[in-house]
Amino acid sequence: MRSPWYFGWNIVIAASFLTLLSSGLRMSMGVFFLPIANDLNFSRSVLSGIIAIGMLFSGIAMPISGYLVGKYGTRFVLILGSIIIIISTVWSANSTDYWNFFLSFGVALSFGTSFVGSVSFMPIVARWFIKRRGLALFILSTGSMAGIAVMLPVFAFLIPIYGWQTTLISFAVIFMIIALPIALFIMKDNQSEIEVYSIEPVINQKIEPSIKLIDVLKTRPFWQLSFGLFTCGFSMNLLGTHGVPMLTDHGFDPIISSNGIGLIGLVAILVP
Numbered sequence: 001m002r003s004p005w006y007f008g009w010n011i012v013i014a015a016s017f018l019t020l021l022s023s024g025l026r027m028s029m030g031v032f033f034l035p036i037a038n039d040l041n042f043s044r045s046v047l048s049g050i051i052a053i054g055m056l057f058s059g060i061a062m063p064i065s066g067y068l069v070g071k072y073g074t075r076f077v078l079i080l081g082s083i084i085i086i087i088s089t090v091w092s093a094n095s096t097d098y099w100n101f102f103l104s105f106g107v108a109l110s111f112g113t114s115f116v117g118s119v120s121f122m123p124i125v126a127r128w129f130i131k132r133r134g135l136a137l138f139i140l141s142t143g144s145m146a147g148i149a150v151m152l153p154v155f156a157f158l159i160p161i162y163g164w165q166t167t168l169i170s171f172a173v174i175f176m177i178i179a180l181p182i183a184l185f186i187m188k189d190n191q192s193e194i195e196v197y198s199i200e201p202v203i204n205q206k207i208e209p210s211i212k213l214i215d216v217l218k219t220r221p222f223w224q225l226s227f228g229l230f231t232c233g234f235s236m237n238l239l240g241t242h243g244v245p246m247l248t249d250h251g252f253d254p255i256i257s258s259n260g261i262g263l264i265g266l267v268a269i270l271v272p
Contacts, residue, residue, distance in 0.1 A: 081115025
């Protein structure tokens with residue numbers, strides 16, 4: 001007897017939700033921007049510089065994440081990334097000077113959110129699906145934009161009530177409660193133990209040798225894809241960081257401002 005529910009969908013849902021949380025934290029910096037700048041006496045240029053450098057470290061962390069997933073599996077990278085997010089978030093909330101905030105939020109949190117993101121989850125999702133792989137990967141990809149649509153308004157509601165420090169610490173606690181059980185009980189890199197009970201059996205195909213990086217760099221599609229992703233990342237991070245402060249400067253309420261920016265993430269999901 002086969003189960004009517006394929007276990008691979010548990011992985012897709014869990015991975016999408018974790019991506020929503022991790023990318024939502026990173027992309028919701030706009031609602032944290034003015035409270036952090038005012039509380040820590042940072043100028044906008046200084047805080048923008050920390051965030052920008054953090055984006056560079058996030059880019060550096062992604063290929064490292066892919067390497068670790070290939071060597072140790074998704075579960076290991078998810079646990080490592082979750083621990084980094086929890087520690088760096090609490091560290092950021094307790095930072096009172098430039099260097100501590102730079103190292104915690106700019107560097108450490110960038111690695112954590114990159115480890116708990118779509119780059120880390122794509123291999124395990126692709127491994128669990130054959131017929132519906134495109135649909136599964138699409139659902140996974142919605143997590144990032146959903147993070148903007150959901151987490152921006154949530155943070156905008158909580159920060160005026162509890163402060164940005166308490167909001168960050170609360171996020172760390174909730175993330176720990178959610179992420180660690182998912183890593184232990186849902187992220188199964190080896191599907192052979194339950195594949196016979198599924199309605200979509202997984203075929204353990206022989207893995208071909210991976211393409212070398214130097215060969216990939218010589219192809220036109222790689223650079224075309226990279227340019228497209230750079231444009232998307234640049235625009236969304238620009239809006240995620242400076243959209244809410246800009247609208248606030250023009251007299252809009254932070255809640256309305258966050259809803260406006262969050263709507264962009266929602267539209268990005270509905271219009272691929």
